[in-house]
Amino acid sequence: MDNVNTACIGTGYWGKNLVRNFYNLPGCRLRVCCDLDPDLLAKNAILYPGVSLTQDYSQVLEDPSVDAVVLASPAVKHYEMAKLALEAGKHAYVEKPLTLSADDAEELCEIAEARGLVLMVGHLMEYHPGVGKLKQLVEDGSLGDIHYLYAQRLNLGIIRKDENALWSLAPHDVSIALYLLGQEPVTVSARGESYLQPDIEDVVFCNLHFKNRAMVQIQVSWLNPHKIRQITVVGSQKMAVFDDVEATEKIRIYDKGVNGNDYASYGDALTLRTGDITIPKIDMTEPLKTECEHFLTCIKEGKTPRSDGRDGLRVVKVLEAAQKSLKKNGVPVGLNGAS
Ligand SMILES: NC(=O)c1ccc[n+]([C@@H]2O[C@H](COP(=O)([O-])OP(=O)(O)OC[C@H]3O[C@@H](n4cnc5c(N)ncnc54)[C@H](O)[C@@H]3O)[C@@H](O)[C@H]2O)c1
Structure with a gap:
């Protein structure tokens, strides 16, 4: 296949970036661009001449020339629209979160697998060169054993009306955590509060516990004075901080730690070590472009995407457990649903 024929569905705040990439990628x-909003279609008509426009998703599904659909519709519609696409024999890229329930995500994975179709979820951060660097530091042992990491995704806005801050923002950090640690948590607990709208949490603190005692804390909020996008990874040898708000120096590696663990002689045995701070050079490419290219490559070469449906399912399982915990005032919830 020389060219993958795509259709972008949902061309709003985020979808317009997908449209731009898929229009320009070799x-x-x-x-086709498909959106319920005629004003958005009119904008697409000016920006992307030659692309067909429709408000009717069924027309995309019935179009035999469309190989793959790219869904950037609201999360509540992902399951239904992705299922229809896969059943129509189309490869599917679905924005995060893949679905709003693990059962639905599992079903999408099974349909895609049974039909040999590519199902990919838009876990953008797995395609970010900074996260790639962190992954390399974890995998090559530079940081030592990973004790814990914490992520902060905070800003003033965008305030969502149909999903809370957990489902809107945390998919990114959960996907990063699982990608870096290469395992799923055993339990998840979360506390949050709704200050602006009833039952829609604006701020959530979420804790993941892993079998090997590794811990992850994710803090998300759209009610914060300024923008923070940070991940701190604390290992037994070194520590690293990824700051996505930094323009160029996105990663700092701290040669810091504590030597010795002879608790018998407290004070003498534990010595703090503070060495150099290094800032590795990271060649920045637009993560979304890399992600879109990866989707096309997987279709052309029959490969499984890095963020495939199963990856989407793992993240949804964590979010689902976190949501249950949120409604039970932070009680730890097992990934199998038990608390
Ligand atoms: N990867 C990221 O960094 C990132 C950032 C923001 C949003 N997102 C994700 O992108 C998705 C969309 O979010 P958004 O902020 O762009 O929302 P949005 O409301 O701005 O856009 C959604 C669009 O989908 C259209 N739509 C809804 N139902 C449709 C249907 N049946 N047929 C055709 N069009 C339909 C709407 O008209 C709207 O234009 C969500 O899943 C969100 O989580 C991802």
């Missing part, structure tokens, strides 16, 4: 022909 090896791809963007055939």
